[in-house]
Amino acid sequence: MNAIFERFGPLFSRLALAGIFLFAGWGKLTALDATAGYIGSIGLPAPGLLALLAGLTEVAGGLALALGWGTRWAALALALFLVPTTALFHNPVGLEAAAAHAQQLQLLKNLAILGGLVSLALHGAGPLALDGRAGHRVGGPATLARRDARV
Numbered sequence: 241m242n243a244i245f246e247r248f249g250p251l252f253s254r255l256a257l258a259g260i261f262l263f264a265g266w267g268k269l270t271a272l273d274a275t276a277g278y279i280g281s282i283g284l285p286a287p288g289l290l291a292l293l294a295g296l297t298e299v300a301g302g303l304a305l306a307l308g309w310g311t312r313w314a315a316l317a318l319a320l321f322l323v324p325t326t327a328l329f330h331n332p333v334g335l336e337a338a339a340a341h342a343q344q345l346q347l348l349k350n351l352a353i354l355g356g357l358v359s360l361a362l363h364g365a366g367p368l369a370l371d372g373r374a375g376h377r378v379g380g381p382a383t384l385a386r387r388d389a390r391v
Contacts, residue, residue, distance in 0.1 A: 250366025251308070257356050258306035261318060265298025282328060297321050305360070308369020315360035322357070326350040 268275045272291050279294075280287035297317070304314035330347040332340040365371040 258302040261298040261302030268295030308365035311365035319357040
């Protein structure tokens with residue numbers, strides 16, 4: 241049981257997290273005007289450019305997680321993307337009860353996703369990933385931290 245979980249657990253985690261970002265990113269890219277309108281509604285500059293960058297970030301990061309390619313860096317990049325996104329777009333403060341509750345749930349969902357991303361950044365993609373292929377070495381935050389600790 242443990243060997244099966246160790247082999248397939250990281251793959252499941254990567255695919256579950258990747259699915260969220262692929263779905264959301266594709267939705268942004270196929271509805272750029274609507275996404276830009278939403279971004280512009282909170283007063284951010286260049287909403288069209290930000291909508292495109294957000295969609296591309298989510299799709300590229302989601303693909304990297306799904307394939308297990310550059311997993312640590314992709315997870316870290318998506319985690320960093322998620323922090324301001326959550327703060328700006330899922331802040332329940334000042335909203336009426338139903339809207340505040342909906343945004344609070346979105347905030348908590350993003351915190352859970354953030355936890356999964358941090359775990360992938362620290363522990364890597366697992367054995368069923370392009371990162372694990374023979375001769376393919378992709379470092380990441382945890383690898384760099386371990387190397388720096390030895391110096």
